[in-house]
Amino acid sequence: MSGHLLLQDVHVLIVEDDTRLRILLKQYLTKGGYWCTVAENAEHARELCAWFRFNLLIMDVMMPGQDGVSLTRELRKSMDVPIIFLSALSDVDSRIAGLDAGGDDYLGKPFDPRELVLRMQAVLRRVPETFPALLRLGEYEYDFERGDLSRHGASIHLSLSESALMNCLARRANKTVSRQTLAAASGIEKFSEEDRGVDIRISRIRRKIEEDPRNPRYLRTVRGIGYQLTPDKLEHQDPDS
Numbered sequence: 001m002s003g004h005l006l007l008q009d010v011h012v013l014i015v016e017d018d019t020r021l022r023i024l025l026k027q028y029l030t031k032g033g034y035w036c037t038v039a040e041n042a043e044h045a046r047e048l049c050a051w052f053r054f055n056l057l058i059m060d061v062m063m064p065g066q067d068g069v070s071l072t073r074e075l076r077k078s079m080d081v082p083i084i085f086l087s088a089l090s091d092v093d094s095r096i097a098g099l100d101a102g103g104d105d106y107l108g109k110p111f112d113p114r115e116l117v118l119r120m121q122a123v124l125r126r127v128p129e130t131f132p133a134l135l136r137l138g139e140y141e142y143d144f145e146r147g148d149l150s151r152h153g154a155s156i157h158l159s160l161s162e163s164a165l166m167n168c169l170a171r172r173a174n175k176t177v178s179r180q181t182l183a184a185a186s187g188i189e190k191f192s193e194e195d196r197g198v199d200i201r202i203s204r205i206r207r208k209i210e211e212d213p214r215n216p217r218y219l220r221t222v223r224g225i226g227y228q229l230t231p232d233k234l235e236h237q238d239p240d241s
Contacts (some may be wrong), residue, residue, distance in 0.1 A: 011035040015045040016060040042066035061087035076102035136233040161186040169229035178226040
């Protein structure tokens with residue numbers, strides 16, 4: 001299966017040292033349907049990029065310590081995720097420097113968040129995304145497109161929230177997915193670390209795909225962070241099919 005990302009599947013990393021702007025951007029984009037994670041500086045952003053898979057980075061240029069342009073140049077050695085710069089430096093030379101470092105767009109401050117969203121959408125339209133069509137988990141199969149879990153051809157019921165979690169985990173197979181991201185995927189609007197809603201749903205899924213749910217092989221806990229789905233095999237469709 002291939003195509004453009006659905007809005008609810010877009011995970012955005014906001015790298016911004018201005019606390020007020022960082023919070024406002026997250027609130028605005030989250031309300032618009034995006035998944036948002038925030039970083040206050042380059043070091044924090046680098047750590048998050050090592051743990052999670054993002055579909056888009058919104059990068060402040062002027063930050064204490066390492067600036068956004070040099071961080072982008074560093075990230076480009078191992079990542080091709082789209083990056084949009086935000087900066088009070090809107091002169092031609094600054095824009096050229098940002099784009100030359102690997103940025104996909106450059107928006108001067110102050111800006112209207114509606115324009116940022118339009119630029120995000122334009123960038124994402126240019127980035128087709130592919131996902132596994134089928135995940136094999138021992139005797140079980142998960143059809144990503146249909147959201148269908150089966151064993152030897154017999155369908156196994158998944159609730160809407162369980163199916164949403166499986167899709168979220170499948171899109172990031174073999175990668176750690178935070179509990180906050182999973183909470184958003186399963187419709188939990190106000191997430192807190194004390195909330196066990198995600199863990200309860202994960203336990204239900206384990207009972208459906210694990211031979212021994214207490215010692216899971218496929219849906220593993222990554223302590224202090226979240227969960228990871230590690231299938232035996234991923235099968236992809238031909239992008240042109």
